[in-house]
Amino acid sequence: MQAIVAVNISKHFGETQALKDISFEVNSNELFGFIGPDGAGKTTLFRIIASLLLSESGSVSVMGLNPASEYKVLRTKLGYMPGRFSLYPDLTVEENLKFYATIFGTTISENYELIKDIYSHIEPFKKRPAGKLSGGMKQKLALSCALIHKPELLILDEPTTGVDAVSRKEFWQMLKRLQGQGITVLVSTPYMDEAALCDRVALIQKGSILSIDTPQNIIDAYGKPLFGLRAGNMYNLLLKLKEYENCSSAHLFGQYIHSSFKGKFSREELFSYLNSNRINDAEIIEVTPGIEDCFMQLMEHNEPVSI
Amino acid sequence: MSQDSIIIVKDLVKKFGNFIANDHLTFDVYQGEIFGFLGANGAGKTTAIRILCGLSTPTSGKVSVAGYDAYKQTEKIKQNIGYMSQRFSLYEDLTAFENIQFYGGIYGLSSKEIKSRSAKLFDRLGFEEFQKKQIKDIPLGWRQKLAFSVAIFHKPKIVFLDEPTGGVDPITRRQFWDLIYQAANDGITIFVTTHYMDEAEYCNRASIMVDGRIADIDTPLNMIKKYNANSMDDVFYILARKMVD
Numbered sequence: 001m002q003a004i005v006a007v008n009i010s011k012h013f014g015e016t017q018a019l020k021d022i023s024f025e026v027n028s029n030e031l032f033g034f035i036g037p038d039g040a041g042k043t044t045l046f047r048i049i050a051s052l053l054l055s056e057s058g059s060v061s062v063m064g065l066n067p068a069s070e071y072k073v074l075r076t077k078l079g080y081m082p083g084r085f086s087l088y089p090d091l092t093v094e095e096n097l098k099f100y101a102t103i104f105g106t107t108i109s110e111n112y113e114l115i116k117d118i119y120s121h122i123e124p125f126k127k128r129p130a131g132k133l134s135g136g137m138k139q140k141l142a143l144s145c146a147l148i149h150k151p152e153l154l155i156l157d158e159p160t161t162g163v164d165a166v167s168r169k170e171f172w173q174m175l176k177r178l179q180g181q182g183i184t185v186l187v188s189t190p191y192m193d194e195a196a197l198c199d200r201v202a203l204i205q206k207g208s209i210l211s212i213d214t215p216q217n218i219i220d221a222y223g224k225p226l227f228g229l230r231a232g233n234m235y236n237l238l239l240k241l242k243e244y245e246n247c248s249s250a251h252l253f254g255q256y257i258h259s260s261f262k263g264k265f266s267r268e269e270l271f272s273y274l275n276s277n278r279i280n281d282a283e284i285i286e287v288t289p290g291i292e293d294c295f296m297q298l299m300e301h302n303e304p305v306s307i
Numbered sequence: 308m309s310q311d312s313i314i315i316v317k318d319l320v321k322k323f324g325n326f327i328a329n330d331h332l333t334f335d336v337y338q339g340e341i342f343g344f345l346g347a348n349g350a351g352k353t354t355a356i357r358i359l360c361g362l363s364t365p366t367s368g369k370v371s372v373a374g375y376d377a378y379k380q381t382e383k384i385k386q387n388i389g390y391m392s393q394r395f396s397l398y399e400d401l402t403a404f405e406n407i408q409f410y411g412g413i414y415g416l417s418s419k420e421i422k423s424r425s426a427k428l429f430d431r432l433g434f435e436e437f438q439k440k441q442i443k444d445i446p447l448g449w450r451q452k453l454a455f456s457v458a459i460f461h462k463p464k465i466v467f468l469d470e471p472t473g474g475v476d477p478i479t480r481r482q483f484w485d486l487i488y489q490a491a492n493d494g495i496t497i498f499v500t501t502h503y504m505d506e507a508e509y510c511n512r513a514s515i516m517v518d519g520r521i522a523d524i525d526t527p528l529n530m531i532k533k534y535n536a537n538s539m540d541d542v543f544y545i546l547a548r549k550m551v552d
Contacts, residue, residue, distance in 0.1 A: 037474060037475055037476035037477075037479070038474035040476075134349050135349070136348055136349070161473070161474065162348075162502065164347040164502055164543075165502060165540055165547075166347055166548065167347065190473075190474050190475075192477060193540075234509075238485075251478075252484055252509060255508045255528065295477055296477050299476065299478055300478070
């Protein structure tokens with residue numbers, strides 16, 4: 001069964017088109033990620049699915065319900081964690097959780113098992129006002145509140161934005177465990193490396209979906225050899241690669257520059273070109289593309305980007 | 308790159324009540340380098356950056372920025388640095404050029420100087436089409452690039468960049484790093500924080516803060532070797548974990 005079916009959703013804000021004919025499906029109990037930068041349309045899309053905003057055209061079905069007309073039933077079945085912290089800052093941790101539980105006609109103790117794993121981290125601070133929590137703790141409280149009514153679908157809008165690399169890893173482990181308890185998880189993130197943790201992802205940019213697939217299939221679709229190059233002066237190497245006529249892309253990637261080439265790649269030609277530009281210490285290895293490589297390839301394919 | 312230190316921090320301690328946000332930090336930043344200042348949320352980075360920018364004074368220890376003392380010469384420090392953060396950088400209802408005029412004016416540049424420098428800047432960025440647009444109508448990626456250019460418009464000795472690339476698309480993120488490299492080439496020292504660990508690897512050197520202390524400071528390559536890791540992401544994970552456990 002599909003948890004979400006969206007067909008040709010569009011949405012404008014004034015002259016800006018936030019979503020352009022978006023179609024996708026999320027399977028029941030899937031961990032599905034929307035990966036894209038700020039302004040891609042992720043929040044608008046999630047708000048439409050969560051019944052907080054109406055789409056202009058197209059159709060949406062969430063767990064078989066229409067968010068526009070059946071929002072009352074739908075809202076009991078989904079948990080939504082918005083990108084901006086939106087709990088009551090002057091209520092304590094416990095009061096916030098109790099408030100959400102009561103609204104949904106349940107109690108903390110009834111669903112404690114589900115949130116235990118997450119809530120236990122902040123329970124020692126349960127008498128503290130939510131506004132006085134650290135970023136990581138706020139995030140855990142918001143997640144607890146989104147889960148307290150035992151939703152079938154959890155929608156998380158950029159839960160890891162601005163969060164450090166270690167806490168991000170922990171957060172994804174939590175999401176995996178929630179999925180293990182039968183919950184469908186729809187999550188968005190601007191961090192490309194998090195795509196690998198999803199069952200399937202949609203890459204989204206400027207209101208359009210660039211690709212939807214499993215992370216592995218997206219990587220396999222990169223379709224050509226990718227190389228990592230480095231030299232003593234990386235910036236100079238990057239500039240010279242971009243000027244090289246056989247170079248089709250060159251992007252900084254940590255210690256290496258990821259580069260792909262037109263036609264049949266010749267190591268000898270590349271090195272003689274680099275040598276003629278006084279780069280004599282370059283090293284080259286073949287690398288496996290990551291989601292970020294694929295995202296940039298799709299971006300450049302969709303519209304020429306000035307470098 | 309010379310080895311002259313432009314930032315000298317020795318035994319810096321900053322307390323808020325009983326809480327020790329910075330616990331005896333000691334490090335130097337060299338003239339002209341790209342220095343990555345990394346750490347988990349709550350590790351004490353923001354506290355230290357505020358002190359280095361002259362916005363807060365240390366509880367104890369020695370701090371010198373661009374040759375000025377962080378206790379007594381905070382105004383001098385402010386004149387000699389640039390600052391840009393992800394959260395706030397430009398006035399949304401002013402145009403790109405008005406923002407430049409405003410910042411240039413604050414730093415005491417003449418209007419003639421502002422005009423000639425901004426013409427060069429718009430030309431170099433390929434930004435002419437946005438010159439007369441209000442910031443709120445300019446795409447985020449361009450805004451960030453402009454914000455960076457504004458932060459170094461008065462030719463500071465050091466620029467502090469606090470998560471400058473958060474949320475921008477991967478291509479714009481790399482274009483932003485092109486600007487950072489250019490500025491470093493022009494001799495400006497770059498002090499940058501980021502949650503993208505691939506960006507940590509673009510730095511000449513980086514420090515990793517954990518729980519108010521500097522857990523390590525070195526070139527990315529040395530750190531990767533030292534911890535037998537594959538990337539700075541692994542190094543970060545190893546150091547942050549070790550201190551927590």
